Amino acid sequence: MMAANAHAPSGAPALEVIGYSKRFGSFAALDDVSMKVRSGSFHVLLGENGAGKSTLVKCIMGYYTPDDGQIMINNREVEIGHPRQAHAHGLGMVYQHFTLVPNMTVLENFLLSRPHVPAVVDWTRERAELEAFLAGMPFTVPLDSAVADLAAGEKQKAEILRQLYLQCRFIILDEPTSVLTPGEADEVLGTIKRMTRRGLITVLMITHKFREVNAFADAVTVLRRGRLAGAGKVADLDNAAMAEMMIGHRDVKQAVDRVARAAGTPVLEIDDLRATDDSGQEAVDSLSLTVHAGEIVGIAGVSGNGQRELIEVLGGQRHAVGGVVRVHGEAYGATRAEMLRHKVACLPEEPLRNACVGHMSVAENMAFRRFDQPPNASGGIWLRRAPMRAAARALIERYRVKTRSPDSPIASLSGGNVQRAVLARELSGDVDLLIVANPCFGLDFGAVAEIRAQIVAARNRGVAVLLVSEDLDEILELADRIAVIFEGRLRHETASCGADIGVIGRAMAGH
Amino acid sequence: MQTDLGLWAVPLAMLAGAIRVSTPFIFVSLGECLTERSGRINLGLEGTLVMGAMSAYGVALQTGSPWAGVLVAGLIGLLLGGLHAAICNLPRVNDIATGIALMLAATGLAFFLGKPLVQPKAPNLSAVELGWWSDIPQVRSALQVNWLFVLGIVLAPALWWALRKTRWGLVVRLAGESVDAARAMGVSVAWVRLLATAAGGFLSGIGGAFLSLYYPGSWNEGLSSGQGLMAVALVIFARWNPLRCLWASLLFGAAGAISPALQSVGVTQGYYLFGAAPYVLTLAIMIITCSPERSLRGAPGELGVTR
Numbered sequence: 080m081m082a083a084n085a086h087a088p089s090g091a092p093a094l095e096v097i098g099y100s101k102r103f104g105s106f107a108a109l110d111d112v113s114m115k116v117r118s119g120s121f122h123v124l125l126g127e128n129g130a131g132k133s134t135l136v137k138c139i140m141g142y143y144t145p146d147d148g149q150i151m152i153n154n155r156e157v158e159i160g161h162p163r164q165a166h167a168h169g170l171g172m173v174y175q176h177f178t179l180v181p182n183m184t185v186l187e188n189f190l191l192s193r194p195h196v197p198a199v200v201d202w203t204r205e206r207a208e209l210e211a212f213l214a215g216m217p218f219t220v221p222l223d224s225a226v227a228d229l230a231a232g233e234k235q236k237a238e239i240l241r242q243l244y245l246q247c248r249f250i251i252l253d254e255p256t257s258v259l260t261p262g263e264a265d266e267v268l269g270t271i272k273r274m275t276r277r278g279l280i281t282v283l284m285i286t287h288k289f290r291e292v293n294a295f296a297d298a299v300t301v302l303r304r305g306r307l308a309g310a311g312k313v314a315d316l317d318n319a320a321m322a323e324m325m326i327g328h329r330d331v332k333q334a335v336d337r338v339a340r341a342a343g344t345p346v347l348e349i350d351d352l353r354a355t356d357d358s359g360q361e362a363v364d365s366l367s368l369t370v371h372a373g374e375i376v377g378i379a380g381v382s383g384n385g386q387r388e389l390i391e392v393l394g395g396q397r398h399a400v401g402g403v404v405r406v407h408g409e410a411y412g413a414t415r416a417e418m419l420r421h422k423v424a425c426l427p428e429e430p431l432r433n434a435c436v437g438h439m440s441v442a443e444n445m446a447f448r449r450f451d452q453p454p455n456a457s458g459g460i461w462l463r464r465a466p467m468r469a470a471a472r473a474l475i476e477r478y479r480v481k482t483r484s485p486d487s488p489i490a491s492l493s494g495g496n497v498q499r500a501v502l503a504r505e506l507s508g509d510v511d512l513l514i515v516a517n518p519c520f521g522l523d524f525g526a527v528a529e530i531r532a533q534i535v536a537a538r539n540r541g542v543a544v545l546l547v548s549e550d551l552d553e554i555l556e557l558a559d560r561i562a563v564i565f566e567g568r569l570r571h572e573t574a575s576c577g578a579d580i581g582v583i584g585r586a587m588a589g590h
Numbered sequence: 591m592q593t594d595l596g597l598w599a600v601p602l603a604m605l606a607g608a609i610r611v612s613t614p615f616i617f618v619s620l621g622e623c624l625t626e627r628s629g630r631i632n633l634g635l636e637g638t639l640v641m642g643a644m645s646a647y648g649v650a651l652q653t654g655s656p657w658a659g660v661l662v663a664g665l666i667g668l669l670l671g672g673l674h675a676a677i678c679n680l681p682r683v684n685d686i687a688t689g690i691a692l693m694l695a696a697t698g699l700a701f702f703l704g705k706p707l708v709q710p711k712a713p714n715l716s717a718v719e720l721g722w723w724s725d726i727p728q729v730r731s732a733l734q735v736n737w738l739f740v741l742g743i744v745l746a747p748a749l750w751w752a753l754r755k756t757r758w759g760l761v762v763r764l765a766g767e768s769v770d771a772a773r774a775m776g777v778s779v780a781w782v783r784l785l786a787t788a789a790g791g792f793l794s795g796i797g798g799a800f801l802s803l804y805y806p807g808s809w810n811e812g813l814s815s816g817q818g819l820m821a822v823a824l825v826i827f828a829r830w831n832p833l834r835c836l837w838a839s840l841l842f843g844a845a846g847a848i849s850p851a852l853q854s855v856g857v858t859q860g861y862y863l864f865g866a867a868p869y870v871l872t873l874a875i876m877i878i879t880c881s882p883e884r885s886l887r888g889a890p891g892e893l894g895v896t897r
Binding site: 183192199202 | 767891
């Protein structure tokens with residue numbers, strides 16, 4: 080059924096959106112937004128979380144119907160009420176999370192995404208045809224691997240190749256590099272850039288990273304709170320101008336200044352640690368690391384290189400296969416009693432899922448560490464709610480958690496506030512060791528600055544901090560020492576002042 | 591006249607058991623395999639099995655044709671599977687709870703309607719003699735093979751092929767792996783699951799017909815004794831692969847034949863203990879394959895308990 084794409088434009092399409100508005104109840108997600116993407120250009124859509132970027136592209140792709148406004152492709156007004164219509168016009172989208180089916184091979188995935196699948200599939204012929212298609216493409220993917228076995232960069236390439244395979248010539252990329260190493264990101268974006276140069280495709284990319292805008296984009300459209308905040312050619316704009324369009328004028332709390340101090344005694348010592356992932360594959364491989372009192376050790380790396388398993392072992396959510404973890408020189412198995420005795424606090428990634436019970440109240444969630452100790456409990460059996468709520472109120476006040484009351488379920492809070500609530504819980508007592516993973520993932524500017532300030536403040540108080548983050552900028556900003564994890568091993572270790580970003584980036588890619 | 595085979599009688603009886611007892615396991619596990627590959631769990635297949643056995647027996651008794659009984663049993667299974675799928679397609683319905691409810695309902699209904707069928711004798715399905723070459727009567731009786739067993743043996747590779755090489759099979763797998771991807775392809779997930787569950791029910795119904803019309807070959811309330819539920823566990827053991835479902839079914843059939851086999855060579859102690867072999871096997875398999883640290887490889891992505 081190639082007829083589905085019969086009237087798709089042959090070259091790279093131009094796209095124009097005029098006066099798009101979209102309301103959800105009383106909330107205006109998009110308010111009179113216009114955007115012009117020229118044929119064969121590399122256009123970037125910038126904006127903070129919640130600025131309306133995804134609403135805009137979902138309207139373009141037909142997942143939402145805008146309340147008002149028009150869309151033009153190659154200067155002709157078109158109607159897009161359904162994703163299949165968008166597809167028929169040659170519009171394709173690559174999502175931030177992968178949409179390929181993990182338990183199927185790349186070949187099966189490609190075939191299934193075609194509008195027409197034959198009743199009985201001749202795999203030999205299909206493979207030959209797909210290989211011929213890939214031969215004409217700037218990059219390739221292994222056809223017979225299950226998608227689950229591909230590295231993140233390969234998955235991203237497969238997603239992009241699939242859109243090209245489906246004859247899409249206008250491709251929307253939603254933060255395509257968030258899961259890639261800097262090297263992989265440059266390779267993928269560089270190739271896409273060359274394809275736009277040759278007039279093969281038009282690209283609209285959502286991103287937060289100015290570096291990518293400067294290196295690859297031709298033009299930029301900036302959204303702020305659902306409105307158009309600015310647009311222009313990248314050549315005419317500098318980073319300061321784009322940043323101001325993006326965040327407007329606002330007071331961002333500065334990160335707490337780090338106090339210069341010599342590293343103290345070793346608090347956390349990891350020796351030759353090994354752990355497996357959910358499928359039984361080795362995920363953490365002979366990892367050794369020491370964190371001293373009063374320093375932040377940052378572990379940089381692209382997601383999926385064993386960070387999750389490492390944090391789970393340290394947080395008591397996973398058994399190590401081998402190796403020793405010591406805290407204060409004593410063997411540490413991450414039991415509740417040991418965490419209490421050694422004053423270990425843990426802020427895992429996605430705290431709502433990993434460190435909270437969504438249906439329980441904010442006060443109850445904040446009491447998880449000490450609900451069974453006086454004054455919250457008498458005799459270790461009878462719980463007292465009043466002291467728990469009082470303690471929660473104090474923490475809510477001090478860490479500025481925005482919640483209607485201490486009794487609201489914690490799942491009703493926004494991401495940043497859940498993060499603050501859990502951080503408040505973990506830092507409220509006396510802490511000697513803080514383990515943090517991706518603390519600012521998906522938060523807005525204000526929340527990011529505040530959470531980072533809390534972490535640095537803890538370090539200044541003499542807490543040993545192990546920070547695992549996929550955001551290299553975060554590591555560079557916070558850490559005293561940096562180690563790079565790749566395929567479960569630490570590859571490169573350096574003090575953060577004087578760190579060579581090129582070396583770190585190459586270590587992240589395994590070089 | 592029986593020939594004394596000594597201890598050889600045990601493996602022979604287990605082979606006979608594998609051939610005879612495994613057929614319902616094959617049909618139910620292939621049915622459940624198909625259903626689960628589409629992303630739905632049907633625990634009601636135990637009820638479907640019993641209902642199929644009862645209706646097959648009743649129809650064979652009325653019409654005199656056991657094959658008419660097999661067909662009706664399949665259609666009853668189709669209806670029950672379709673009902674399960676239709677209920678599960680409603681929003682916020684849990685397929686585990688629905689499956690258990692339907693299992694109890696179908697079993698109860700079969701017992702109620704099957705009361706008058708306990709006494710009379712219905713015509714049984716005929717068997718193919720594959721043991722003609724042997725003079726030993728035990729070998730001849732062990733190699734009596736029912737056509738349904740042959741059908742099951744053919745069905746397993748056919749299903750395996752269909753899931754890999756046909757559009758129909760790929761769509762079923764897609765619905766089981768990722769609802770979003772299936773929707774993006776324009777596939778109605780609800781419809782695919784309805785058809786897959788109904789087809790799975792059809793196979794289970796036929797498995798039930800085998801119970802009442804061939805082995806043991808009569809209708810009573812203890813006929814199935816949980817074989818439908820064991821077949822569901824067997825699908826997990828077989829990692830959702832139809833070919834492995836076939837092997838696992840044969841293994842379970844052989845395990846079920848251990849205790850009669852031992853009895854035939856004079857080991858009468860612990861008859862009921864050895865009778866529990868298939869259940870112990872089920873339990874052992876579940877313990878071996880489950881781990882809090884690993885997820886099962888091959889499990890369809892949309893298969894879940896909390897939906």
